[in-house]
Amino acid sequence: MSHSVELHQVGVTFGATRAVSDVSFTVEGGEFFSILGPSGCGKTTLLRVIAGFLQPTEGRILIGGKDMAALGPNQRPTAMIFQSLALFPLMPVWENIAFGLEARGIAKAERRRKADELLKLIALEGFGERMPDELSGGQRQRVAIARALAVEPQVLLLDEPLSALDLKLRQHMRAELRALQKRTGVTFIYITHDQSEALAMSDRVAVMSAGVVQQVGAPRDLYDNPATPFVARFVGETNAVACTVKGIEAGIATVDCAHGTLAGRAGDGLESGASATLYVRPEALKPGNSADNALAATIERVDFEGAFALAHGVTDDGMQLVASISSTDLAAAPSIGARARFGFNSVNAVVLPDG
Amino acid sequence: MAELYRRFGGGLGTLFLALVAVWLAGMVLAPNVMMIDYALRPNLPPSQIGGANDVYSLDNILYLANEGVHRAIFLKTIWASALVALVTFLVCYPLAFWLAQHATTNQAAIVLLALTIPFWINEVLRTLAWYILLAFRGPLNAVLLSLGIIDEPVRWYGDGGVLAGMTYAYILFMLFPIYNSIESLDKSQIEAARDLGASTWRIHWRVVIPHAKAGIATGCVFTFMLAAGSYVAPALLGAPGSRWFTEIIYNWFFEGGDWNRGAAYALVLLVLCLAVVLVTLKLARVSLTEVAK
Numbered sequence: 337m338s339h340s341v342e343l344h345q346v347g348v349t350f351g352a353t354r355a356v357s358d359v360s361f362t363v364e365g366g367e368f369f370s371i372l373g374p375s376g377c378g379k380t381t382l383l384r385v386i387a388g389f390l391q392p393t394e395g396r397i398l399i400g401g402k403d404m405a406a407l408g409p410n411q412r413p414t415a416m417i418f419q420s421l422a423l424f425p426l427m428p429v430w431e432n433i434a435f436g437l438e439a440r441g442i443a444k445a446e447r448r449r450k451a452d453e454l455l456k457l458i459a460l461e462g463f464g465e466r467m468p469d470e471l472s473g474g475q476r477q478r479v480a481i482a483r484a485l486a487v488e489p490q491v492l493l494l495d496e497p498l499s500a501l502d503l504k505l506r507q508h509m510r511a512e513l514r515a516l517q518k519r520t521g522v523t524f525i526y527i528t529h530d531q532s533e534a535l536a537m538s539d540r541v542a543v544m545s546a547g548v549v550q551q552v553g554a555p556r557d558l559y560d561n562p563a564t565p566f567v568a569r570f571v572g573e574t575n576a577v578a579c580t581v582k583g584i585e586a587g588i589a590t591v592d593c594a595h596g597t598l599a600g601r602a603g604d605g606l607e608s609g610a611s612a613t614l615y616v617r618p619e620a621l622k623p624g625n626s627a628d629n630a631l632a633a634t635i636e637r638v639d640f641e642g643a644f645a646l647a648h649g650v651t652d653d654g655m656q657l658v659a660s661i662s663s664t665d666l667a668a669a670p671s672i673g674a675r676a677r678f679g680f681n682s683v684n685a686v687v688l689p690d691g
Numbered sequence: 692m693a694e695l696y697r698r699f700g701g702g703l704g705t706l707f708l709a710l711v712a713v714w715l716a717g718m719v720l721a722p723n724v725m726m727i728d729y730a731l732r733p734n735l736p737p738s739q740i741g742g743a744n745d746v747y748s749l750d751n752i753l754y755l756a757n758e759g760v761h762r763a764i765f766l767k768t769i770w771a772s773a774l775v776a777l778v779t780f781l782v783c784y785p786l787a788f789w790l791a792q793h794a795t796t797n798q799a800a801i802v803l804l805a806l807t808i809p810f811w812i813n814e815v816l817r818t819l820a821w822y823i824l825l826a827f828r829g830p831l832n833a834v835l836l837s838l839g840i841i842d843e844p845v846r847w848y849g850d851g852g853v854l855a856g857m858t859y860a861y862i863l864f865m866l867f868p869i870y871n872s873i874e875s876l877d878k879s880q881i882e883a884a885r886d887l888g889a890s891t892w893r894i895h896w897r898v899v900i901p902h903a904k905a906g907i908a909t910g911c912v913f914t915f916m917l918a919a920g921s922y923v924a925p926a927l928l929g930a931p932g933s934r935w936f937t938e939i940i941y942n943w944f945f946e947g948g949d950w951n952r953g954a955a956y957a958l959v960l961l962v963l964c965l966a967v968v969l970v971t972l973k974l975a976r977v978s979l980t981e982v983a984k
């Protein structure tokens with residue numbers, strides 16, 4: 337079992353900028369853990385703190401139960417994969433991969449053997465003598481991963497490693513990374529601002545915003561039970577309906593809004609009479625009147641996406657509404673310009689307090 | 692070339708090319724051809740110039756080969772110039788690395804300004820400052836004496852003084868090429884090396900220096916050439932025992948009155964410097980075009 341990573345109230349301040357504040361979470365050994373957040377929210381900063389490039393202004397970091405405060409990046413059981421990959425351009429691929437072994441004083445023949453072994457692992461056998469600039473983007477990516485794995489780290493830290501690749505390759509590399517993680521059993525901490533990437537690959541995800549961790553949970557959990565308005569909006573598409581809480585009963589909140597009375601699961605800290613927002617996913621909205629809750633809108637356009645289509649509408653009070661319609665049901669979809677009613681089930685909506 | 696014509700048209704382009712050609716011919720080619728011509732002819736009284744004795748020969752160059760004292764000074768100038776380049780490199784590399792990778796914009800600006808300002812003054816005057824600093828009864832000895840580091844004043848003039856004066860004089864020629872080349876190194880390369888467990892020494896040896904190789908070679912070549920051709924520092928800061936080859940050339944021209952022999956000596960120095968430079972570049976696997984940049 338590889339090492340776990342624990343963060344206790346970690347904060348980082350650059351001059352007047354508070355880049356990370358009061359972050360606490362535990363990554364289990366062997367877990368694929370993602371940190372998801374918009375640009376500038378402090379993801380890289382947090383990763384650099386874990387790697388040891390940056391001393392946290394406050395808080396503690398434990399890796400494998402050991403406090404890392406006094407250890408530099410070269411003494412920690414972590415390896416980092418940089419956003420730019422940072423391959424050494426003047427060394428052939430095999431020397432790149434074996435660089436960490438060279439630093440550990442391992443003999444050349446042994447380094448070469450280990451490098452060839454790793455080249456096999458990343459399906460680049462026979463590429464050892466090439467220079468990094470003679471590889472494709474995806475191949476360079478894999479070399480960077482092999483270089484980090486060569487030092488047998490307990491924890492691999494990846495800073496948006498796929499962002500430079502095109503969509504097809506990115507999807508392919510996602511699967512490869514995931515498989516590699518399962519095979520090696522190394523703890524992965526993976527940074528991304530792409531929510532579909534985080535949801536697809538991770539065991540658990542921490543959602544960050546403005547230096548603060550909003551929620552930590554399994555992808556499904558984040559999607560179905562967002563704890564904060566930020567998570568509800570950032571993870572997946574959603575429709576947000578401003579409302580006032582009328583009452584809460586058995587975990588279901590009844591709310592008043594411009595569209596009448598609606599109901600949804602009550603989030604933490606929701607109180608009667610408070611102003612709140614009801615969030616309902618596009619795929620939870622079904623055309624028709626059948627459900628208890630309904631929203632009416634005038635259809636503006638229907639975007640065909642392949643497996644499904646997104647119907648964009650605007651309600652009478654000017655709110656944008658998005659509903660997803662399965663391609664197989666497209667024939668029955670409301671036409672553009674028509675008024676349509678969309679119903680949803682109360683358990684498929686969540687009501688969160690504002691602010 | 693084609694670019695020049697495209698940009699300025701036929702007439703103007705040709706004019707520019709002609710001007711450059713004239714400049715090269717007049718300022719670079721002609722003096723060197725004249726020097727070679729002088730070097731290969733004997734030193735004759737005016738009445739015999741163009742006479743039966745005025746024939747080309749290698750006598751002047753052979754004279755240097757057979758004259759023990761001059762030969763020793765010549766060889767010493769070569770290796771001492773290499774030493775100047777090495778010492779200047781050792782001084783500049785850490786500074787350049789710090790400036791390029793660690794200093795804030797303000798720190799870099801202040802340091803570069805502080806290093807550049809003295810170079811607004813003429814080289815002779817700058818060397819004169821060292822002459823005063825290093826004097827037997829000068830400030831350096833006074834400070835060292837008062838700190839108790841030395842018991843009696845040291846005679847700095849000589850090899851040590853020349854080395855110090857030259858290292859100082861050529862610092863910028865070494866610093867800027869190295870600084871420029873290190874600055875283009877992506878910081879994450881250094882971090883990646885460190886993250887993989889490399890020591891500081893290994894990071895420099897395997898990542899920074901290979902990246903900065905062209906800059907380092909450029910700096911060393913400049914410094915070596917300047918040192919080998921230097922006259923002011925050895926003349927002011929040297930001692931009778933630390934004569935520089937340029938001083939001997941000077942003597943042939945202005946005291947010995949033998950321009951031919953002086954030209955021969957200068958030619959040998961030029962050729963040997965070029966050879967040293969080319970061999971160094973070859974060893975460092977840096978091409979001349981990279982240096983020219």
Ligand SMILES: Nc1ncnc2c1ncn2[C@@H]1O[C@H](COP(=O)(O)OP(=O)(O)OP(=O)(O)O)[C@@H](O)[C@H]1O
Nearest residue numbers: 350353355373374375376377378379380381382529
């Ligand atoms: N060295 C630094 N000095 C000052 N401020 C910094 C420094 N590094 C980062 N910051 C600030 O800290 C905040 C978080 O930066 P960080 O690089 O962690 O963001 P990020 O989440 O990785 O963003 P991205 O997705 O764009 O890479 C930003 O506001 C940034 O401007």
Ligand SMILES: [Mg+2]
Nearest residue numbers: 379380381495
């Ligand atoms: Mg980042």
